[in-house]
Amino acid sequence: AGLVGRRLCTLLLERGASIVIAFDIAPPPSELNSIPSNKLTYVRGDLSDIKDVRRAFAAAGSNAKVECAFHIGALVGPYFKKDLYHKVNYLGSVNVADVAKECGCHKIVMSSSPSTRMDGKDIKWKREDELSIRPPGKFLEPYAETKAMGETYVLKLNDETSSPPFLTVAV
Incomplete structure (x- = not known):
């Protein structure tokens, strides 16, 4: 767990998570x-x-299930080859989402990145709803593109009409 992961673990426990x-x-x-x-x-x-x-999902034990998956893992920075970004940021997101569904976890909170919305133009004074995910081929670097691919996959799985609902969000 990196800086954000360590703090997330602590906050969840402080706010009453049993495990x-x-x-x-x-x-x-x-x-x-x-x-x-x-x-x-x-x-x-x-x-x-x-x-x-x-x-990781099985670590909850046979008598419990994961209630919510917080997906904050990513390969960041401009230092790696594109295939490694794809493997971690896209395939990793697909794996978390698919395994969550398999295991009966019905909520995913995914950590997004501002870089999935930026194309080098000024965004000053724009609201969040004015900053959609960039279309394929319009990213400044592979990190942003692969994060956007993973986020798109996870968000498309959101289904409030299923029973129980499968809820996904990117923040």
Whole structure:
């Protein structure tokens, strides 16, 4: 769990979550050591490997299910090859969404990025509803394009009419 992930784990527990499952490719940060293991389960794995994602969802145990998945994992920065961004940011998002549905988790909160909306033009004074996801081929870098692809996939799964509803949002 990176900076945002560590804080999210803490906030969820402070606000009454009975258990939080943190999933990351990196080893657990020392800041999480003070949280009791019956409250926080840390699972190491790769978002792009569906078996690892299934293992993370299964960490809730056979008598419980994940109520809400907060998907904040991403490969960021201008340092990597496009195929690696695609693998983590797009395929990772597909895996989280698909496994959530498989496991009976009906809520996904996905961390978006302002870069999915920017095309290099001035956005000063624009409202959020005026900044839609850029169309394919109109991104400034592979990170933004692959984040937008993942976000589009997750948001298309939103279905308020299903029983129970499958709710997705990107923030």
